[in-house]
Amino acid sequence: SAFQSVDEELFEELEETLIMADIGVDTSVYMIEELRTRAKEKHITDPAELKIELKNVISEILMGQDSVCHLEDSPSVIMVIGVNGVGKTTSIGKMAHYYQSQGKKVILAAADTFRAAAIDQLQIWAQRAEVEIVKHKEGSDPSAVVFDAIQAAKARGADIVICDTAGRLHNKKNLMEELAKTARVIERETGKPASEVLLVLDASTGQNALIQAKEFANAAHITGVVLTKLDGTAKGGVIIALSREQNIGVKFIGVGEGIDDLQEFDPKEFAKALFPENEE
Amino acid sequence: MAFENLSEKLGAALKKLKGKGVVTEKDIKESMREIKLALLEADVNYKVVKDFIGNVSERAVGADVLESLTPGQQIIKIVNDELAKLMGSDSARIEFAKKPPTIVLMAGLQGAGKTTFCAKLAGFMRKKHNKRPLLVACDIYRPAAVKQLEVVGKQIDIPVFQMGTQVSAVSIATAALEHAKHHGNDFVIIDTAGRLHIDDDLMQELEDIKAAVNPDEILLVIDAMTGQDAVNIAESFNARLEISGVVMTKLDGDTRGGAALSVKAVTGKPIKFAGVGEKLSDIEEFHPDRMASRILGS
Numbered sequence A: 001s002a003f004q005s006v007d008e009e010l011f012e013e014l015e016e017t018l019i020m021a022d023i024g025v026d027t028s029v030y031m032i033e034e035l036r037t038r039a040k041e042k043h044i045t046d047p048a049e050l051k052i053e054l055k056n057v058i059s060e061i062l063m064g065q066d067s068v069c070h071l072e073d074s075p076s077v078i079m080v081i082g083v084n085g086v087g088k089t090t091s092i093g094k095m096a097h098y099y100q101s102q103g104k105k106v107i108l109a110a111a112d113t114f115r116a117a118a119i120d121q122l123q124i125w126a127q128r129a130e131v132e133i134v135k136h137k138e139g140s141d142p143s144a145v146v147f148d149a150i151q152a153a154k155a156r157g158a159d160i161v162i163c164d165t166a167g168r169l170h171n172k173k174n175l176m177e178e179l180a181k182t183a184r185v186i187e188r189e190t191g192k193p194a195s196e197v198l199l200v201l202d203a204s205t206g207q208n209a210l211i212q213a214k215e216f217a218n219a220a221h222i223t224g225v226v227l228t229k230l231d232g233t234a235k236g237g238v239i240i241a242l243s244r245e246q247n248i249g250v251k252f253i254g255v256g257e258g259i260d261d262l263q264e265f266d267p268k269e270f271a272k273a274l275f276p277e278n279e280e
Numbered sequence B: 001m002a003f004e005n006l007s008e009k010l011g012a013a014l015k016k017l018k019g020k021g022v023v024t025e026k027d028i029k030e031s032m033r034e035i036k037l038a039l040l041e042a043d044v045n046y047k048v049v050k051d052f053i054g055n056v057s058e059r060a061v062g063a064d065v066l067e068s069l070t071p072g073q074q075i076i077k078i079v080n081d082e083l084a085k086l087m088g089s090d091s092a093r094i095e096f097a098k099k100p101p102t103i104v105l106m107a108g109l110q111g112a113g114k115t116t117f118c119a120k121l122a123g124f125m126r127k128k129h130n131k132r133p134l135l136v137a138c139d140i141y142r143p144a145a146v147k148q149l150e151v152v153g154k155q156i157d158i159p160v161f162q163m164g165t166q167v168s169a170v171s172i173a174t175a176a177l178e179h180a181k182h183h184g185n186d187f188v189i190i191d192t193a194g195r196l197h198i199d200d201d202l203m204q205e206l207e208d209i210k211a212a213v214n215p216d217e218i219l220l221v222i223d224a225m226t227g228q229d230a231v232n233i234a235e236s237f238n239a240r241l242e243i244s245g246v247v248m249t250k251l252d253g254d255t256r257g258g259a260a261l262s263v264k265a266v267t268g269k270p271i272k273f274a275g276v277g278e279k280l281s282d283i284e285e286f287h288p289d290r291m292a293s294r295i296l297g298s
């Protein structure tokens, strides 16, 4: 019937939108199937209503994950990890400001001792956020920096230690092992694993993000994602696949290069932003 | 020859066709669906994939193919041909200026790998082409960007021209050219701040630098892990700057790198170099054939 064919076209168009948002084939197909089922069950005939239902499907997947940082211990350690250039150091600067503004005492650990001028970059962010930084020389052992930062936090009664780490591709075995070692130092010095291990993902990343999450999870137990660069045109849809397939949720989003450009993650807003505005 | 190994690497998608004496339109449709999925999973842009599949299907269902003795092989060849067309076949090179210095302007999104690549290119040009490069620090925004360029410059003993962060990028680029002329630097590489393609002010800054120094090459640096947005990025930068080529970085990862195909398809501009590691020697001239195999997977 005419109605049916309009629907089919619409389903295809929606699937295209999902794939173009980097959600990936598997999860896109899954969601469209789910949408078909619901459309039948709820007798949805209005395209606008169908889109609202799809947004529901998406936010339900995302809301199934924990999107809050748990920093009850003193000191709580946040370890920030991810591949090269995604926005780790910048996000740490923003987070330092975010927690400092809530009255927490924050110490940054400059444990990217490898990247050219990485320590200087974090130092500038520490100044901007008006928090302390613990740093060693370029080329020194990152675990030793983290060790010192935790000792400093204990001695000075700091609430939160945020550890920067060098960007690394997840297929580099020795670099991933180095990360695991840093995680072990945190556990040894605080008596438990890091309170938060945040994987930073660039919103423009495609399907490789799924492999990144899998491999980084082998080095340290990921507790959440920081999704950066959402101020561009990339939608960051791969985090939906990540939530569905690997049970990892988003905790913060980055929406610019300024110190205030960090937001708590809102699944509903995120789902809405996946679709062009004029379609509302 | 480009793509000579591709038929073996097309994998499951074409396996079924390969041995067949009789191929039906249904067989082709099924194979095209599988190729489509392989390309999408490799992050090739949806629209690029659609066009590609359209072209291949149209050629594949022709009578000369279906009625030939080896229709499976013919179709594989069509896929190879169309991929070759999309990626381009020859490794493209840097155009040297007739009157030195050759000026290269780098551009790209935040964190793509511009600064690192500037140093890699400088080292490469000195080693392979006996150039005397000068690196120019025009990123006045990112914290410690100037320092970063100085550090990598020092690591490979290449001079870095900088004027701090209080002078405009255009002024720095202009002054750097003067400096190069006086110091015998015949290859000038201008590092710029990362920017979003929709950031009008910063895109204007790049246009202004281009107008001021008239570069011989404008290279767009793109992270190989980029997904569907690669076409937006490439289209926008190309529209504003008329780029001369592309650099794909972080190809030492395990990404399929479909962005390469998308970028080539929408800009028509060649990918000239690949970044294959964090070390400053990790630079390669780009090989389109290897990339095509990688995208479809083995």
Ligand SMILES: Nc1nc2c(ncn2[C@@H]2O[C@H](COP(=O)(O)OP(=O)(O)OP(=O)(O)O)[C@@H](O)[C@H]2O)c(=O)[nH]1
Binding pocket: A082, A083, A084, A085, A086, A087, A088, A089, A090, A091, A112, A115, A118, A165, A166, A167, A168, A200, A228, A229, A230, A231, A232, A253, A254, A255, A256, A257, A261, B110, B111, B142, B194, B196
């Ligand atoms: N537009 C935008 N840019 C961002 C955002 N977050 C970070 N950036 C930029 O992305 C670039 C890379 O950020 P960094 O913080 O250095 O990334 P990183 O992960 O620490 O990089 P490595 O240490 O080299 O692996 C910088 O130019 C940042 O200003 C964001 O949310 N939006």
Ligand SMILES: Nc1nc2c(ncn2[C@@H]2O[C@H](COP(=O)(O)OP(=O)(O)OP(=O)(O)O)[C@@H](O)[C@H]2O)c(=O)[nH]1
Binding pocket: A084, A085, A115, A167, A169, B108, B109, B110, B111, B112, B113, B114, B115, B116, B117, B139, B142, B145, B192, B193, B194, B195, B249, B250, B251, B252, B253, B274, B275, B276, B277, B278, B282
């Ligand atoms: N593995 C790998 N890492 C790379 C490659 N190229 C650059 N990187 C890393 O990617 C990160 C970002 O590189 P940069 O050169 O600072 O990138 P950029 O484009 O100048 O960044 P902004 O100036 O902030 O926009 C750094 O950690 C580099 O070491 C590459 O080919 N492979």
Ligand SMILES: [K+]
Binding pocket: A084, A085, A086, A202, B110, B111, B112, B223
């Ligand atoms: K990136």
Ligand SMILES: [Mg+2]
Binding pocket: A088, A089, A090, A112, A115, A118, A164, A165, A166, A167
């Ligand atoms: Mg960093």
Ligand SMILES: [Mg+2]
Binding pocket: B114, B115, B116, B139, B142, B145, B191, B192, B193, B194
């Ligand atoms: Mg840079």
